[in-house]
Amino acid sequence: MFERFTDSARQAVNGAQGQARTLGHHHVGTEHLLLALVEGDDPTAWELGRLGLDAADLRARLVRISADPLDSDALRAIGIDLEAVRQATEQTFGEGALDVPAGQSRPSLWGHLPFSPKAKKALEQSLRHALRLKHKHISSGHVLLGALHDEEFLSVRLVTEAGVDVNTLRAEITRLLTSAAA
């Protein structure tokens, strides 16, 4: 399957590794694929930017919703104001003092991080989308369609939370892919 990947698609897959590593995550998920696609420099990335998706914003959302077990909503439910704890802690220990996950072991700086089952599924779906559109190659646009395939993907949740309609995005990317006469 990977021999069909264009340079842009390979960059997205490799970029996702880097995204996961930068965030200190131990696997590559659909969310990292999305980040890599947004940070690319090709028509898919430009389209994502045009629709208002920004890598820094998505990364901040990702840190907030997924990676951090310090769930402020859950804490509020038992009467703890995490923001107050954060302020008190930062006053003593400096900004971001509370943001270092406990006992976090740093992932290896080299070697490949494993792809999550959902990220694998997303890549498989990118092939299906290429076949469906009768394209011989899998480009970053197909990877994006794969990453948007399932509502359960974190990538889909991120896109939605950033205020972009997933169906609109799918349609725009499909239009881009079919007009490029790839």
Added chain:
Amino acid sequence: MSDGVTLAQEAGSRDPAIGLRAVRALRELAERLEALQVASARDKGWSWQQIAVCLGVSRQAVHKKHGGGRRILKKER
């Protein structure tokens, strides 16, 4: 206490998912605060024994958990 908080507490007591998430978050919060406080105590020259007494654990336990750090000034227990 605001109605919102009361409501949230009631919901929390009934929904195990929220209660369990709160437990996990509390544990994580405690771990992070412990790491900060232990590092700060060591910087101020506290011995592992003093820290252990405050935390209510053995000196070995606290040293094993926090002793592998990247301290510039090597301090004896």
